[in-house]
Amino acid sequence: MTGSTAPKWRRRKEARPGDITAAALQVFAEKGFATARMEEIARRAGVSKGTLYLYFETKEDVFRAVVQEAVVPNIEALRGGVLALDLPFADIVRLFLPRFAQIATDLPVGAVAKMVIGESRNFPELAKVWHDHVVSHAIAMLTALIERGQQRGEVRSGDPRLHAFSLMGPMMLGVIWRETLMPVGGAPVDLAELARQHCETVLNGLVVDGGKP
Template sequence: MSSPAADPARRRRKDARPQELLEAALALFVDKGFAATRAEEVAQAAGVSKGTLYLYFQSKEDLLKAVISHFVSQRIAATLGEIAQHTGPCGPVLRQGLADWWIEAHDSPAAGVFKLIISEVRNFPEIGRFYAQEVVEPAHAMLAALIRRGIASGEFRPLDPDLVVHSLILPLVMLCVHRHSLAPCVSPLSADAAQFIRHHVNLVVDGLQTGAPGLPPQDSACCGPSTRSLEPPSP
């Protein structure tokens, strides 16, 4: 029989298992690829049995969805709440909040999700749809709404919000992909990742500012609701 003192420790271990499984899954999926990783490998890396893994996740696909949700979409949801409460100028939100989010994402295991999606999504369309619904669409809508707000207030020039979102996000996605693909094999970027992220966001926001030189004005109709959305990046 176990002693009463051991029970709390066992409960803590049980409560930590989902997190441990998600961390092990992400590391293996990024390193070996989703298709090549077996469920028992994830369980072994997390220090549990394969049966225990299936107590928490019904399939390997459900495990990958949980990885995406835990490491990316939950963070986006938290940021959505913060931006919804913001009432001041939009530029500082992008310069500080967006840059901080991507620096944290790049330096955390979350960066591996972007590489994983780009390399695997064509073979797993259901995962691609889940990623689009959980990550791409809410993030795109959040940023496009912020851009439109800045345009409406006169802070930003009347550019196409969807194109602005693409310009902001796609280089940052590729920075995360680089960390988990080329960076271990070739010379790293000449700039520090955080420095690059802030420089990139500032560059785009500077171009958005009313009166910024070098960009032609666009018809204000471009700033209305758009049916375009940012599709999950394909290999």
């Protein structure tokens, strides 16, 4: 069988794990973890089910690969860029939150986060992977940024980790709102506008008097 009539997976000399994880990200986002099927992931990746199992023994293995290949690189790029900036704390926050909003809009990160939250009781390994490779790194990045601001006298005193939670709380609420409530009629939330407005609100509380909020 040749030409366009050949199955997509046969036209490839070798399947690439990246194709599989990209397909799995979409399937997990749409169907959740429990109802996602390896057959569907294989079909969307354009490979046979047998080929899929050459790379991943279980659906949990696929999820770990999705996090490592589709989510972690974005977090690490954001982390490296933010911590490398030698700018006032307020300026960095104004760059960081809109960038986070863009990532959450461009990638189905919110849908995966919703899946992890909803299915963590039955699949605690999902929550552990999400915590260990995504959330803990993001919070550590923000905590380091706030600690640096405190050392420079730009940020008010207080537990920097708790300040990090205050910084990201409304943004995560916006992400979950979009994934959970908008599909059933909830009023739309513009993440970019939320980021802009929240920047000014949170900076008024975090930046010390005499700073440049």
